[in-house]
Amino acid sequence: MKAMVLHDVRTPLRLEERPLPSPGPGEIRLVVEACAVCRTDLHVVDGDLTNPKLPVIPGHEIVGKIDALGGGVTGLRTGERVGVPWLGHTCGHCPYCTSGRENLCDDPLFTGYTRDGGFASHAVADAAYAFPLPDDGNPIALAPLLCAGLIGWRSLMAAGSGERIGIYGFGAAAHIICQVCTWQGRRVYAFTHPGDKAAQDFARSLDVIWAGDSNHGSPEPLDAAIIFAPVGELVPVALQSVRKGGRVVCGGIHMSDIPQFPYRLLWGERQIVSVANLTRQDAFEFLAIVPKARIRTHTVRYQLEAANVALDDFRSGRLQGAAVLIP
DSSP: OEEEBBTTTTTEEEEEEOOOOOOOOOOOOOOOEEEEOOOHHHHHHSSSSOOOOOBBBOOOOEEEEEEOTTTTTOOOOTTTTTOSSSEEESSSSSSTTTTTGGGGOOOEBBTTHHHHHHSEEEEEEEEEOOEEEEETTTTHHHHHGHHHHHHHHHHHHHHHHHHHEEEEEOOHHHHHHHHHHHHOOOOEEEEEEETTTHHHHHHHHHOOSEEEEETSSOOOOOOEEEEEESSSSSSHHHHEEEEEEEEEEEOOOOOOOOOOOOGGGTTTOOEEEESSOOOOHHHHHHHHHHHTTTTOEEEEEEGGHHHHHHHHHHHHHHOOSSEEEOO
């Protein structure tokens, strides 16, 4: 099989030929049709997330068709299309797993980080963490749903039921969850890197109420703000724009340090919360909503061999929507 492999952090991925892996008990093997590129992949490659399994094949927004089943797998069949997300395995017995919070598992495995992922022609996954997808869907369009969509959904749920939602960092997750908000009848305010007119125009094309620079305050008080950009300085900025009792949700797995800020910004029962990983229930809920909300992902396609180009385009902010690798 072909794979783009990370051997050392802060170095380019290498294209390699590897033996075709066999699925173990409880696992499946996929022929990868598409794998989206996530900011978390950047954090793995750039060393922001420590202790990856090295060498590792990145990629955790995998869409593919099952071509082999390991022992004991039930409920899935060869030829079926499934999606594989970031959360690749949980222990099932720690206090978090037994209380419905498997996203906080004490002994998890993460796809493309602590187990090999989807920047490859084939991938092996835990069958319990693979989700059936429509056979008639476009795999390129489906791929960003497996993390950008899922973490966006969990972030929106953490934000609460308020009508006015601010989104800081208008990339892959934001453009998906913005469509969910519109379908739900909410009003979205998009905050982008200062001067990024392309991102602001992209947000306006998705019917946001307002789009502007992230260093500007909101034109009206927000019920909640979701921060997808990995920029800690945005936390006090967002706090200034949420109403009393409002909430700021940090939706990324990594963020630069949050600077000191005056207590008055938090006072008024405002809250700062983080979102960590996802649960399988998140996936079932969100994937059921996708056709109802008529979500359309905006993608830029790259051949598998161009994974380093896709990562660099992501790193430099040249993308609108989501990058997707095609084996």
